[in-house]
Amino acid sequence: MGDFEPVRIEQKWQQAWEAARCFAAEIKPDKPKYYVLEMLPYPSGRIHMGHVRNYTLGDVVARYRRAKGFNVLHPMGWDAFGLPAENAALERGAHPAEWTWSNIASMRDQLKSMGLSYDWDREFATCDPDYYKHEQLMFLRFIEAGLAYRKESWVNWDPVEHTVLANEQVVDGKGWRSGAPVERKKLSQWFLNITRYGNELLEAIEGLDRWPDRVRLMQQNWIGRSAGAQLRFKAHGKAKELFEEIEIFTTRPDTLFGASFLAVSAHHPLAAQLAGERAEVREFIAACNALGTSEAAIETAEKLGLDTGLEVVHPLDPDRRVPVWIANFVLMDYGSGAIFGCPAHDQRDLDFARKYDLPVYPVVCPPDRDPADFDIADEAWTGPGRLINSGAWDGLEIKDGIEAAIKALEAAGAGAGQTVFRLRDWGVSRQRYWGCPIPIIHCESCGNVPVPEADLPVTLPEDVSFDQPGNPLDRHPDWKFVDCPKCSQPARRETDTFDTFFESSWYFLRYTDAKSQQAFDRQTAQYWMPVDQYIGGVEHAVLHLLYSRFFTRALSEIGYLDLQEPFAGLMTQGMVCHQAFKDSEGNWLFPEQVAKTADGWVATESGAPVSAGRVEKMSKSKRNVVDPERIIQTYGADTARLFMMSDSPPERDLEWTESGVEGAHRFISRIFKLAEQGQALEKGGDQQISQLDEAGAALLKLSHRSIDQIATDIDRFAFNRCVAQLHIWTNAIQDYQAAADPDPALLCEVLRRLAVALSCIAPHIAEELWQAAGGSGLVAEADWPEVDPALLIDEQVELAVQVNGKMRARLSLPVDSAQPEAEQAALALPEVIRHLDGRPAKRIILVPNRLINVVG
RNA sequence: GGGGGUAUGGUGAAAUUGGUAAACACGCUGGAUUCAAAAUCCAGUGCCGCAAGGCUUCUCGGUUCAAGUCCGAGUACCCCCACCA
Numbered sequence: 059m060g061d062f063e064p065v066r067i068e069q070k071w072q073q074a075w076e077a078a079r080c081f082a083a084e085i086k087p088d089k090p091k092y093y094v095l096e097m098l099p100y101p102s103g104r105i106h107m108g109h110v111r112n113y114t115l116g117d118v119v120a121r122y123r124r125a126k127g128f129n130v131l132h133p134m135g136w137d138a139f140g141l142p143a144e145n146a147a148l149e150r151g152a153h154p155a156e157w158t159w160s161n162i163a164s165m166r167d168q169l170k171s172m173g174l175s176y177d178w179d180r181e182f183a184t185c186d187p188d189y190y191k192h193e194q195l196m197f198l199r200f201i202e203a204g205l206a207y208r209k210e211s212w213v214n215w216d217p218v219e220h221t222v223l224a225n226e227q228v229v230d231g232k233g234w235r236s237g238a239p240v241e242r243k244k245l246s247q248w249f250l251n252i253t254r255y256g257n258e259l260l261e262a263i264e265g266l267d268r269w270p271d272r273v274r275l276m277q278q279n280w281i282g283r284s285a286g287a288q289l290r291f292k293a294h295g296k297a298k299e300l301f302e303e304i305e306i307f308t309t310r311p312d313t314l315f316g317a318s319f320l321a322v323s324a325h326h327p328l329a330a331q332l333a334g335e336r337a338e339v340r341e342f343i344a345a346c347n348a349l350g351t352s353e354a355a356i357e358t359a360e361k362l363g364l365d366t367g368l369e370v371v372h373p374l375d376p377d378r379r380v381p382v383w384i385a386n387f388v389l390m391d392y393g394s395g396a397i398f399g400c401p402a403h404d405q406r407d408l409d410f411a412r413k414y415d416l417p418v419y420p421v422v423c424p425p426d427r428d429p430a431d432f433d434i435a436d437e438a439w440t441g442p443g444r445l446i447n448s449g450a451w452d453g454l455e456i457k458d459g460i461e462a463a464i465k466a467l468e469a470a471g472a473g474a475g476q477t478v479f480r481l482r483d484w485g486v487s488r489q490r491y492w493g494c495p496i497p498i499i500h501c502e503s504c505g506n507v508p509v510p511e512a513d514l515p516v517t518l519p520e521d522v523s524f525d526q527p528g529n530p531l532d533r534h535p536d537w538k539f540v541d542c543p544k545c546s547q548p549a550r551r552e553t554d555t556f557d558t559f560f561e562s563s564w565y566f567l568r569y570t571d572a573k574s575q576q577a578f579d580r581q582t583a584q585y586w587m588p589v590d591q592y593i594g595g596v597e598h599a600v601l602h603l604l605y606s607r608f609f610t611r612a613l614s615e616i617g618y619l620d621l622q623e624p625f626a627g628l629m630t631q632g633m634v635c636h637q638a639f640k641d642s643e644g645n646w647l648f649p650e651q652v653a654k655t656a657d658g659w660v661a662t663e664s665g666a667p668v669s670a671g672r673v674e675k676m677s678k679s680k681r682n683v684v685d686p687e688r689i690i691q692t693y694g695a696d697t698a699r700l701f702m703m704s705d706s707p708p709e710r711d712l713e714w715t716e717s718g719v720e721g722a723h724r725f726i727s728r729i730f731k732l733a734e735q736g737q738a739l740e741k742g743g744d745q746q747i748s749q750l751d752e753a754g755a756a757l758l759k760l761s762h763r764s765i766d767q768i769a770t771d772i773d774r775f776a777f778n779r780c781v782a783q784l785h786i787w788t789n790a791i792q793d794y795q796a797a798a799d800p801d802p803a804l805l806c807e808v809l810r811r812l813a814v815a816l817s818c819i820a821p822h823i824a825e826e827l828w829q830a831a832g833g834s835g836l837v838a839e840a841d842w843p844e845v846d847p848a849l850l851i852d853e854q855v856e857l858a859v860q861v862n863g864k865m866r867a868r869l870s871l872p873v874d875s876a877q878p879e880a881e882q883a884a885l886a887l888p889e890v891i892r893h894l895d896g897r898p899a900k901r902i903i904l905v906p907n908r909l910i911n912v913v914g
Numbered sequence: 915g916g917g918g919g920u921a922u923g924g925u926g927a928a929a930u931u932g933g934u935a936a937a938c939a940c941g942c943u944g945g946a947u948u949c950a951a952a953a954u955c956c957a958g959u960g961c962c963g964c965a966a967g968g969c970u971u972c973u974c975g976g977u978u979c980a981a982g983u984c985c986g987a988g989u990a991c992c993c994c995c996a997c998c999a
Contacts, residue, residue, distance in 0.1 A: 272993080275918065279995055286999085308999060321999095361997080387997040397999045405915085406997065480998060599994080705926040705939070713926070717940055724953095725939090770930095778927070782938035789938095858934035863980045865934060903979055909933045913979050 062730045064694025068822040072173055080838045081175045083131040085585055092128035093586050094120040095566055097594030097602070098137045101161040101183070105168045107634040107676055107714060108595070110686045114702045114819075115631055115777075116593045117174045121818045122772045124175070125842040131586050133569040134169065134176040136162050138185035139558045141219060141235065143492045147524045154492040155520070158185055168687060172695045173821050175838065180572040184561035189568065190494040191515030192577035193560060198497060198508045199616045205251045206486075208506055212325065212391070213485060215243040220527050221489045222247060224557060227601070242347065248496060248554070249483040252608045256281055256479040258622075259607055268627035270709065273599045280600040282480025287311040287464050288394070289473025291320055291370035294379055301328060304370060304382070307393030307478055311467065312459030315448040316400040316421035318411060320370055321363065321383045325390035332366060332384075339364065339384065346386045361410045362386045373472035374449075385410065393478050401438065408438040421447050422456065484605065486557045489529040491522055493555030501542035501549040510543050516551070529553055562602050563609035566592075566624060583619050588626045596630035603628070629775060632711040638671040638682040646681040649716075673713050684714055696820035697723040703777040703819050728788060729816065729823045735795065736809050736830035739802040754804050757794045760787060761808045762849040768815045769842065781819070787812060806831045811843045859884050860911040861893040869910070877904050884910045 075081065085091075096116040099109055113134075120132040136158075143154035150157075162183055169176075182189050200206035214223040218236035222245060227234045252259075260281045263274045286309035293301050304320060322328050324346035332339040342364040363385040372378035380398070387406060388397055401411035402420040411418055422443040423429040429446045445451045445459045454462060467473035487496065495516040497509035509516055519537040522530040531537060531553040542549035564577070570586040571578040603625070610624040639647040641661060652659050652668050659668040676683045689698050701722035706712040750758060764787040771780035791808060794800055809831035817824035817837045828837035852873055857880070859867040867889040871880060881902050884890055890912055897914040904910050 272918070276994055279917065282995090282998070284998075306999080310999080385997095387999090389998065392998045399999090404999075406999080478998085480995095596993085707927085710920095710927095715926085715940080718926075721940060776928095779938080782928075785938055856934085860934085860980075863978090868934070901979065903933090905933050905980095908930095909980085911933080911979055 062727055064696065064726070064822070065691060067826060068171070068173060068695055071822045071825045072170065074825070074836060075173075075175070075838055078836060078839070080836060081132065081177050082179060083129070083133075083177045085582065086129045089127060089129035091131065091586060092123040092591075093131045093570075093589045094123065094591045095133070095569070095589045095593070097592075097598065098135050098562065098565060099165065100140060100142070101136045101138055101158055101165055102142060103161040103164065105165055105686050107684060107686055109169075110172065110698055111631055111634050111702045111708075111712065112593060112595070113169065113172065113174050114699045115629070115708055115775075116591075117172075117699075117821075118703065118772065118777060118818045119591055119593075120175050121821060121838070122769075122842075124838075125814060125817070125840060126769075127841065131569070132176055133180040133572070134174070134178070135181050135565060135569065136165075136183040136185075137558065137562050137565070138162065138183040139190075139493045139555075139561060141490065141492070144490065144524060153520065155185065158183070158492075171687075171690050172699070175821070180569050182568065182572055184494075184558075184565065185492070187515045187517050190561065192568070193494055193556070193564065194497040194509070194514050194516060195511065196564070196577065196613065196616075196618070197556075198511070200250065200612060201508060203612075203616050205254070205612050205615070206248060207251065208246060208248050210244060210246045211249075211485075213243050213245050213247060214240045215245075217241055219490075220529070222485060222487060224485050224559075245487075247485045247487040248498075249485050250608070250612070252484045252605075253479060253481055255608055255611050256283065256481050257477075258611065259481075259604070262607075262623060266623065266625075266628070269625075270596075270628065270630055273596065273603065273628060273630060276599045277604055280481065280604065283477055284309050284480075285475070285477050287460075287467060287473055288476035289314075289373055289467050291373060291380060291398070294369045294371045297368040297370060297382070300331060300368065304328065304396050305394045306396045306398050307476060308398060310400065310403065310456075310460070311463035311473075312445060312448075312451065312454070312456055313400040313403050313421050314372075314374060314398070314463055315451075316402050316419045317372065317380055317398040318401055318417045318419060319383055319399040320380050321385035321388050321397050321399055321410075323388040323390040323395040324384055324386060326384070326388075326395045328366075328382075329384050339366075342384060361406065361413060363410060363414055365414070373470060374466055381416075383414075391482060392480065402434045403438050403440055405438040405440070408434065408436070412436065419447060421445055484557075484608070486560055487554040488557050489532070489553075490555050491518065491524075491530040493558060494560060495531070496552040496554050496556060498552040499540055499542060499549050500552060501545060501547060503547060504542055504544040504549075507542055507544050507549070513543070531555070559602060559605050563605045564613065566606070567613070567619070577618065580619050584621070587619070587621055588624050591627045591629065592625040593629045593631060595633075599630070629708060631708045632706065633675045634714055635673050635711050636676050636682040636684060636714045637673050638680045639668050640671060641668055642666060646679070648681045649684060675711075676714070689719065693719060693723045694726065694822070696726050696823050700726060700781065700820050704781045705778055707778055708775055725785065725788070726820060726823050728792070729820070729827055732788070732791065732809065732812075733823070733827040733830040736806065736827065739806055739831070750801065750804060751799070753794055753797055754801050757790055757808060758804060759849045760790050761811050762845050765811055765815060765843050766845045766850060772818065777819070784812075784816060784819075787815075813837050814840050814843055855907045857907065858909040859887060859890060860909065861890055862913055863911060864893075866890060866893050873907060875906075877902075880904050880910050884912060
């Protein structure tokens with residue numbers, strides 16, 4: 059056979075799989091279905107190690123399920139809209155479409171070289187009108203159902219990308235992609251009504267039992283439900299000229315008698331109203347707006363307020379007046395943009411009250427304090443206790459106080475119980491070119507008019523220029539000028555496009571029926587959905603994963619399908635990391651540019667010393683990247699795949715090391731040798747495995763156990779254990795082969811079993827092995843081997859023997875030995891006699907087949 | 915500030931969920947092979963000790979016949995959210 063040439067072998071088998079159409083999926087009623095999906099990539103141009111890890115994980119699951127008899131759907135496509143294409147256009151003059159499609163072509167080749175078992179017939183790119191036309195129709199249906207609407211609102215404006223960002227896309231007050239501090243701007247925008255499902259999305263998290271707890275918790279926190287009360291303070295005196303009442307939200311209505319001020323946000327309508335008449339208010343609001351939203355700014359920001367001089371009436375005590383302030387720490391977009399301040403039981407309110415010399419009324423007394431002399435110094439009491447100074451509520455626990463307060467408010471017609479969510483509606487308008495056009499026409503007289511269905515899709519014009527910042531669609535000479543579909547008067551197209559998370563919110567449905575004339579066929583989608591195993595990065599815990607859950611519900615509501623949750627199982631993989639290197643001038647160096655010597659790391663070219671930094675996520679800026687293509691060209695895809703699965707459990711970060719890759723390659727080469735040797739063996743055919751000697755019997759037993767254990771391990775995503783078992787097994791096969799008189803029929807049988815198990819992780823070399831050992835057809839289509847339960851049981855087992863809980867000896871006993879025999883054998887052991895030191899055994903604990911502990 | 919997680923040899927890690935700690939691999943050491951090297955193969959490798967033996971899962975305490983695993987307190991690092999009323 060000759061030298062091991064991974065690339066040649068791998069291409070050969072990739073062609074064989076394609077010719078046999080091994081991975082094409084279709085509905086098969088006689089098999090259980092299994093939908094494995096990895097988060098679809100953005101076509102940046104080249105695959106990176108994160109992709110390699112993600113798709114290898116998915117491919118192992120897909121190939122394993124196929125062998126186990128499932129009807130597997132495992133598709134791949136491209137999340138092809140997005141800003142990098144526009145940036146490329148700006149920098150290189152390439153049209154975004156051209157740039158994107160050529161990136162897709164090269165990344166497809168790279169993925170194919172990995173030997174992934176995709177049904178490529180279902181591939182699509184979201185920038186294709188054949189894809190996005192369906193979501194334009196969905197959007198119109200959403201509008202009809204009240205799930206999409208347009209409103210003017212304060213938005214997060216990214217000054218670098220010149221577009222609006224969703225709340226989910228603002229991280230630490232900065233754009234998630236550009237990193238630029240986000241500005242506040244008021245714009246008219248399209249929103250999807252995700253809050254309508256706030257409760258459902260929250261409560262259904264409970265049932266997502268095959269999702270990581272971490273992600274479930276993040277979604278719960280993101281949705282952020284809090285129960286409390288909404289209540290209204292009526293205007294008093296001259297305030298009546300300005301407003302009737304102010305509505306506030308609180309989670310602690312029980313502390314209502316502790317209210318010493320009311321504060322509204324600087325963006326509250328009342329503040330705007332006052333700003334019209336008073337310069338000091340205008341100045342204060344401007345100061346609030348200037349304040350950054352970054353972490354540091356918030357930490358150090360002082361609680362600032364401005365007394366409006368206005369007063370309101372306490373809702374449950376008509377004689378009590380409460381002053382109204384404007385405060386910088388009150389957020390307009392949470393609750394009603396106004397709060398009542400109860401300094402005694404809220405630290406922030408207390409700081410504010412001390413600063414502006416407002417009264418502090420304690421209304422909750424801690425359990426261990428006397429109400430008569432309980433006072434608040436500079437720490438608010440937020441713990442448990444009983445109500446005081448609260449009239450009829452005195453003596454109640456907080457929980458009962460809240461209930462009593464809500465009842466009292468309802469009776470007084472001043473408020474009611476209310477639940478508010480942190481989650482806000484999803485703004486989907488983006489002022490960009492490379493996205494799905496929003497199918498709306500703005501008409502002076504008819505308003506926002508949907509593009510008639512017959513006119514869909516609204517496609518992007520190709521002749522656009524990127525010579526200046528902003529939205530090229532808006533600048534296009536004629537694209538936006540159309541007649542109103544209703545009144546035929548000149549009107550204007552919506553020039554915003556959808557947030558790209560719109561596309562990724564339903565692509566998993568399109569895969570089920572990628573050639574459909576509709577978005578997807580309802581029946582077919584119902585067959586394949588939900589996705590049984592979804593795999594991707596944890597960075598999408600609240601963005602894509604929440605939007606997709608919402609979309610699935612929304613699409614069900616408008617009749618596209620009948621499903622609540624799109625992803626039954628979720629696995630979030632860790633990052634691929636590498637050590638970062640810096641030369642003496644502070645420049646980052648690529649791993650290929652450094653070498654380890656006896657004196658430490660040096661630059662290969664100059665020999666100058668290099669400082670080796672932390673092991674961190676591979677990133678272009680720190681140059682600590684390794685190109686998958688180079689690895690595949692050098693070692694082959696099987697090596698890259700095996701390494702990815704070897705050491706770290708999938709959810710943990712993985713450090714890419716050259717020595718680890720070489721270890722993986724060494725193993726693949728050993729398998730190649732096994733295959734070579736297998737070629738020479740006399741094939742078993744129908745011949746029975748002859749009477750086995752002891753070594754043969756042991757190998758057969760190990761083979762059955764390995765198959766059993768590898769199956770369990772893949773089910774649990776314990777791929778590193780699974781690789782360990784492959785090592786143990788392979789070592790044993792080599793030992794058996796090297797020892798005297800191996801049975802060729804047994805070897806073939808064992809090698810075929812090994813080939814099936816191996817085919818999940820290293821599918822190419824597994825085909826080589828399968829063929830050499832006389833397997834018929836392709837191992838990619840082979841069934842998972844049967845396990846003989848009789849071979850999983852030992853006749854003799856080794857038990858640990860402890861004296862007073864300390865390990866003293868080992869003891870070999872027949873399996874399932876009962877207490878009397880085990881006791882007898884243990885007590886006879888010299889180590890036990892010695893450590894008992896003449897004392898009688900008071901108690902003997904037997905853990906069957908595992909351990910015996912003599913207590914003396 | 916709130917919520918969550920992690921901590922095991924020189925390194926990545928494993929431990930059937932309370933029952934023989936360190937499987938498997940990397941690295942390292944020694945040996946075989948080689949003119950030499952690479953590759954390959956064999957042996958060793960938690961720590962202390964010549965040995966018998968003792969010690970060891972971040973630290974301290976507890977429960978238990980038995981604790982890496984359970985409980986309490988603390989330390990370090992990581993992640994998410996954050997003027998959320």
